[in-house]
Amino acid sequence: MGGELIVWPQVILFGDSITQFNYGNDGCWGALLADQLVRKCDVVNRGFSGYNTRWNKVILPRIIQKENASNIAVFVLFLGANDSNKAELNPMQHVPLTEFKENIIKMLEYLGSVGVGKEKIIIVSPPASDESAWEVECIKKDRPQTKCNLMAGEYAEGCEEVAAKCGVTCVQLYKAMMKRPDWRNMLNDGLHLSREGSIFLHSMLEPLIEECTSKLPYILPGWASVDNTNPQASLLGSPYHEQI
Template identity: 50%
Template sequence: MSGVSGSPTRSAWKKVLLLGDSLTQFGFSKDGAYASLLADYIQRKCDVISRGFSGYNTKWCKVILPDILKEFDPKNIALATIFLGANDSNLPENVTQHVPLPDYKQDLKDMVDMMTNFGIPRERIVLISPPACDEKAWRKYCVDNDKIFTKCNATAGKYAAACEDAANECGTKSLDFYGNMMKRQNWQEALNDGLHLSAIGSDLLFNLLKPIVDQATSDVSMVYPEWKDVDINNLTGCLQP
């Protein structure tokens, strides 16, 4: 799509805001690169902004979300995702990161309220469920790295269901990443250490997000015209609104 969308200034670029834990923090890494894939897919239309915090749960992210939102103009947010639960769903013996299931659901709803009160429409917010956990691989990782193993795949599934319930109750979009992973015959391949995304997992998440992103950015034009549409005899008129 060619043409200039508004004034070619910083404010002209729409944003896709990704909020989450390590799965989001690693979103531009070699393996966990779902954010990189998104950024490439909507380049020249939207900036993909990752606000991922390794080890964080919903209780912690709820505290920092107001400060994060202050960075943005709500009318420039094309889409905002909340991708949390991998840490919340640790078993209760992990007293640092575990968040009880009812609290997790309420935290998600509270964060949606924070975003909508800020000015982001509900239909532009997506709750992404936590992924499945390969207990065997993650246990090995924990042993090798002197970490306490406190994950359970069945428990992760309960948190994924709570995430979907929260989205339904809030009127936002939802993405059942856990369920889509578990449909795969060799779903463990979507993870590189039992918990974090592999290249296969990142590609899966990206493809699940694509139709949501397409809908959210359907009214967003490319900023500045394509090179073949540039009038070389009138650069100022063509490239400045």
Template identity: 45%
Template sequence: MSELSSVVWPQVILFGDSITQFSFDSQGWGSAIANKLARKCDVVNRGLSGYNSRWAKIVLPRIMGSVDGQSVAAVTIFFGANDSALQDRNPQQHIPLQEYTANLRSMVQQLGSLGIPKDKVILIAPPPLDEPTWEKECQLKGTSLNRLNAVTGQYAQACVQAGAECGTEVLDLWTLMQENGQDFTSYLSDGLHLSERGSEFVAQHLWGLLEKCVAPLPFILPYWGDVDPLSPKTSLLADNPTT
């Protein structure tokens, strides 16, 4: 009997800070995307709580080192919520605006060197900040308000700029969540991180960009109704394990 080829699941890699790390929580946006892509690819959570784009740029090669670029269907890069922290109140996480833009460009270039083209990369700009609610969170930790929505907006604009320069898609949450003056506060659980409604919003809008990357992916292994019950090996061990 000839050696059988392994079944290789393509990957969608979610790379970001805590908003990405928490995306696999119940009703999270990452979970919703993974559910949509069941039997087509693996959705891999590489969210790193508290990280900024400077640290992300450093660890990206380590995270992607064992990944076959040819098997990657898409990568999201979602930083900015920590980069935009005010320098005088949160110097550990703060990253200057120009460096933030440069870091995003660098990460897109790094992915390109691994065989992941720009049309498979989606940059995600940070969501708006609900200052009164986040200030309460800061006070509980014994600190003062360390972020401002207007400053977060500058970083979101920088993310959009980086996407234009790199030729990648950008999901501008900061703008979308405040479109037409809508109240965005229900999209956030603590003023910074996403609520269930916010995750639903992200999943819906991200899918609109992600769908074209994953549309060509076939259904992996035969549908159960197509398996020959009298000779299942004929169906399940065929050279092409997808339908």
């Protein structure tokens, strides 16, 4: 046995429940990215259900440090769905818009300080909120309905403003959804992405992530290229290949 340790580049998906659930049957946008990048990158789910920017700002340095930052090919920051809850009904998760933007800026500054370049960072705005559908879910759990679609739009605008100010890419999911008459079908409960919504988000992320990863080689040769009489010669050499 032998050969150098193979280290896969990583695409980090950092966010709340919409990120945490992104390998599921409905919220499958992370799974779609993983399929897009197979044999080139590991897609790493770092979603935390219920978290807001105030909390994610605290945990980010426990997830990304200089030791692992150099291996990041893309960093996707997807927050705001919890921050934009109504303050009077959900003070625990609500974060005022001004602080929300400041928190994102602080996270971007931190990423830069450990070596994650701006060209590798994508901010995804919160999606639209279907208040009626989410109210049905809240009634089931005996909770107040705390969503406001107009507020979600304000926080989405905040993402766009911060991205422009800091020189990173923004996927304005809210605006893109609201241009569609069927946008409510993109949510499975009024808050989280349905399969249709996940496919829609992936369609927006795909070209951006492809741009960041197109020059990355495939890991290990395709099976047809392996020398069956001496597989070690094929498999213990350079792990990086132009195609599979």
